[in-house]
Amino acid sequence: MLVGDFKEFLEQQIALKVLKPWWDVFSEYLSVLMMMFGVFGSTLQATQDKLLCLPSHASAKHPSEIICYEFTTQTFNSTNSTLQVLPVQEMKGLKNNLDIQQYSYINQICYQEALHWYARYFPYSVVINTLILMVCGNFWFKFPGTSSKIGHFISILQKCFDSPWTTRALSKVSKLKPFEVPKLKLEDKECNLVTNADVSGDEKNELLKTTPVSVPKETAAKKPPALDKKEGEQAKALFEKVKMFKTHVEEGDILYSMYVCQSVLKAFTFVLIIVYSVILVPNIIFTVPCLAEVDNMTGYNSFCCSHTKASFFFKLAVYYLCFVCIYGLICMYTLYWLFHQSLKEYSFQHVRQETGMLDIPDAKNDFAFLLHLTDQYDSLYSKRFAVFLSEVSESKLMQMNLNHEWTVDRLKQKLQRNRNNLMELHISKLSGLPETVFKLTEIESLKLELIDSIKIPSAISYLTNLEELSLYKCPANIDEIGLGFLANRLKVLAVKFDTDREIPLWIYKLRNLEELYLFGSKCHNDISSGACLDELPNLENLKVLVLKSNITRVPPNIIYLAKSLQNLCIHNDGTKLTALNSLKNLNNLTKVELNHCNLERIPCAIFSLNSLQEVDLKENNIRSxxxxxxxxxxxxxxxxxxxxxxxxxxxxxxxxxxxxxxxxxxxxxxxxxxxxxxxxxxxxxxxxxxxxxxxxxxxxxxxxxxxxxxxxxxxxxxxxxxxxxxxxxxxxxxxxxxxxxxxxxxxxxxxxxxxxxxxxxxxxxxxxxxxxxxxxxxxxxxxxxxxxxxxxxxxxxxxxxxx
Missing domain, CATH: 3.80.10.10 (Ribonuclease Inhibitor)
Known part of the structure; x- marks a missing residue:
């Protein structure tokens, strides 16, 4: 049981090393040495005789009157270089045949009353002082308000360091390339990459330059090993843990405050030890005069005692003070490090430059302080930890997990014919768009629903049969090559949104688009008056326009579609539609739907539409x-x-x-x-x-x-x-x-x-x-x-x- 507890303690100490800078490690070694001094001195103090006393020939009333000579019977005359023999005074005392017992008793009395307390307890004070310094140096690891955060941080840090995704991200994130598109023949480049004649020749050349060229297998760089499903899920969980930990720890600065407090306490303890030790060390002397009221037992009351370990303890104290001074210098350096720069802010600028992950956010408060401490151990930890702060890195991992989960075979099972008899793939509630989608070249209609912030890559050009695209509450960006492909091929686009800001503006560059459906039943802004429809005239081939929202007027710039627009449907969710004058200019309209627009009469503007074939005024308030x-x-x-x-x-x-x-x-x-x-x-x-x-x-x-x-x-x-x-x-x-x-x-x-x-x-x-x-x-x-x-x-x- 004890061995197991000791092993767990050692493992904990090894884990905490990443938060121990060199000065804390050095201080721990110094504390160990000082502890060894104290234990060694305490052992000698406890196991060997402490004081040996002999009677003085003259009685005294105060210890200062006792004269103790080291040589009582002979002395060396330095003037004539001869040894002079002094007269010997006969010592007389009481005879009781108890010499050993009585002098042992005298030794104990003199040890307790005559020997200075510092000389008597010096080894124990060393042990106590060292224990105090040790506690001061490690208190923040045990304090309830800090230990949980430290343990959590070390656990996450170690997992981030060892995660296979970390190695993969650091090796590839700075060299990310777009998904390769098929190499096109020269005569097909304009039809596949450039949407129409309005694109200038320079723009066409630029598009063609950005087209990836297939790399031969023998010259292609080897890809890092793919993550299996379990490793991918573990990395995904790490991203969530890092986010939660960052949010929690950045709220306060208790870790920084506690470290500063313990550093100040260590410095104060050092000063206190130095001051009282320098004052009291001279009290460790070899000869100690002793006044003991035992003349009724021995006939003497004055004694000269020798402290047998005085010389050794004095030297030990000097060495001990030297170590304490070194320890104090380290404390001063620690305080200098704490206060000469702001440790509540941490910049990942160097990591961003080295890895290319420019979206890594800087840290603050306790989170920044922990990273500063980690850098003192090894800056590589912060670099590998930063991988899990990057949204780019997270999106790449999510993409990889998606590709593992949504294989081509699984996606094929979701293919089915829609009401327009097109082969449709409907994907909803995923974290991204699986790249395996672009291997299903038979897709004619692609419906994406409730997928947050996806980016449609250039690989969409593989879907050569694609005619319809639906984005339901699915904000999407698209790269230039993919946009060029869709502008040439896409005929039908449906976008469902919560606010008009979620309408991707790139849809107005789809110049060959024939049908556009904008659904925003919960839109709080009038999309007809916003910037989202300002570029509507660019859709010069648009035949069908369906607006499901709560607009108050027909978009005035709709008149620029008069030549092409044939079907206009407005589903207004009960909001009153008042301004309808723009309709009378749409001479080619064959169908008009004004549903749930709170109309009270048939709009006069539609009576002048000579090509009109169908009028639908469902769910209004028409009485006459x-x-x-x-x-x-x-x-x-x-x-x-x-x-x-x-x-x-x-x-x-x-x-x-x-x-x-x-x-x-x-x-x-x-x-x-x-x-x-x-x-x-x-x-x-x-x-x-x-x-x-x-x-x-x-x-x-x-x-x-x-x-x-x-x-x-x-x-x-x-x-x-x-x-x-x-x-x-x-x-x-x-x-x-x-x-x-x-x-x-x-x-x-x-x-x-x-x-x-x-x-x-x-x-x-x-x-x-x-x-x-x-x-x-x-x-x-x-x-x-x-x-x-x-x-x-x-x-x-x-x-x-x-x-």
Missing amino acids: VEEILSFQNCSKLNCLKLWYNNIVFIPEHIKKLKSLESLYLNNNKIMVLPSELFLCTKLTNLDLSHNEIRVIPREIGVLQNLQYFAVSNNSIEGLPDNLFFCTNLKILKATNNRLTILSPKIANLKMLTRLELAGNKFEALPLEIGQCSCLRRCDFIIEDTLFTMLPMHIQEQMSKEQS
């Missing part, structure tokens, strides 16, 4: 459509959607819209249908569901081209027989009404493929319904009880799968 007559100027208008409004009345002059083929008036408050409505004889789709209609006029039979008719969720009590003269009708929806009888003339609807009658008051269905040969059970929406009342052969006929 009297101005619908003006649509007769739009001779090509064939689809009008006024659904999800508050319309209560349809004017009679709707009959003027002779070219109308689709009319959607569902989800309004219409109660009466004018017979003039059915003079729009080209109608093929008519949706009147979710209103308050009670009667369908018999004139509906005029609509011989009608294929889709919906009157669900009204109050209709009967379908007119004339409806069944519309023999081209394929879909009839009349659910949730008050129908009680279905006319047998339904047999005329030979092309009927879907019939919805649920939610009415039918008691039975006509048998003629069996003559609707194209109707199948799955498309016949009726209660099961009514269906089972039909003859079996009709049920079987409808239950058959259509060939």
Whole structure:
């Protein structure tokens, strides 16, 4: 158990060495030497005789009156060089045959009363002083407020130093190269790298110069070994630990303050030891006069004692003071180092210059102080630690981990056809864009969602079939070569953002772009008045523009797209759209959608659009459509959607819209249908569901081209027989009404493929319904009880799968 504890203590001391500069290490060695002096002196003091006393011939009343001679019987006369013999005085005392015991007793009394305390306890004072110096030098390693931070720092520092990613980053980060693009033929360079004729010849040459050239395998530099998945995850965790530790430690300066306090305490202790030692060392003498009241036992009260270790202890004290002086000089140097420069700031300028990682932030407070201490041990630690402070380094690691996780085979499993029948790859909620994506050359549509701050590399030029790109809450940058490729190939771009600042401005350099979708349902700024749409006229080939945001006016510079723009859709999330005058200049518009724009009337600006074919005014606040007559100027208008409004009345002059083929008036408050409505004889789709209609006029039979008719969720009590003269009708929806009888003339609807009658008051269905040969059970929406009342052969006929 003790061996294990000692081993753990040694390991801890080895780990702490990175925070011990040379002066602290030197001080520890000096402390060890001083401790050895103290232990050696204490051993001698405890194991050998301390004082030997002999009686003096003359009695004294004070120790200063006692005369002790080193030579009592003979002396050397230096004048005549002869040895003179002095008269010997006979010593008389009490005879009690206890000479040994009584003088041992006298030795003990004189040791305690006559010998100076410093001479008596000098070795022990050395031990105590040295222990105090040791505690002062290592207190900050044990103090609760600092030990946890120090331990955490050393643990992270060691892991950063040993991490395989550190070696890889230091060896490669200064030599990073863009992802190589295929070498292009001279005649294809303009089509693959330069987007259009507006790019100058100098710009083309510059682009061509920046195109990487393939390097032969035999001459290519060897790449550092790739990290496996486990090492990559460990390095990723280290980045998080370093960030958290930096944020936590930079908040205060307790480590610096504690180190300064212990250094000042060491200096104060040194001064105190020197002062009292210099004063008290002369008290370590060999001959000690002693006055002991033992004359009733021995006949003497004055004694001369010899301190047998005085000479040795005096020399030991001199050496000890020399070491203490050296220790004091080190303390002074430590204080000079602490105060002659600011240790609460640390610059990684030298690391940035050596490694090329220019984004490494400087440190402050305790974090800076720890790095200064580490530099005193070895500056390489700070350099390797700085790798995990660099966002560039972190992004490269994340990219490598992504490439390990998202292999080509895994990405292929996510490929699927989208609604435009294009091969689409949808990637979401990743830390970056895997480079393996660019190996899937069959990608036609690339959708990136919830990926923070990605950079589209030049390797996107490998995706030669790419036509669509979607960036949903995914701020993206792109390099020059990749932008040139997209400008030439990309046809459709969708960008979803939270604020207009997240719209990448490089999208306005995609001069061949045909469709642009900007979705910003949570945008707090008016994107139409911001700088984000100022360059919209650069998209000279744009045909479709969809804005889903909360703008208050149509972008005025949209008029510069009058020659190309054919489809304009604004979904405004309930914000009132007021300024619409710019629309009347878009003569080539064929479709206008103004959804949820809080409009109260049909905008007059769209009545002058001669090429207009479809108008969609869904989810507004339109109550009156009297101005619908003006649509007769739009001779090509064939689809009008006024659904999800508050319309209560349809004017009679709707009959003027002779070219109308689709009319959607569902989800309004219409109660009466004018017979003039059915003079729009080209109608093929008519949706009147979710209103308050009670009667369908018999004139509906005029609509011989009608294929889709919906009157669900009204109050209709009967379908007119004339409806069944519309023999081209394929879909009839009349659910949730008050129908009680279905006319047998339904047999005329030979092309009927879907019939919805649920939610009415039918008691039975006509048998003629069996003559609707194209109707199948799955498309016949009726209660099961009514269906089972039909003859079996009709049920079987409808239950058959259509060939």
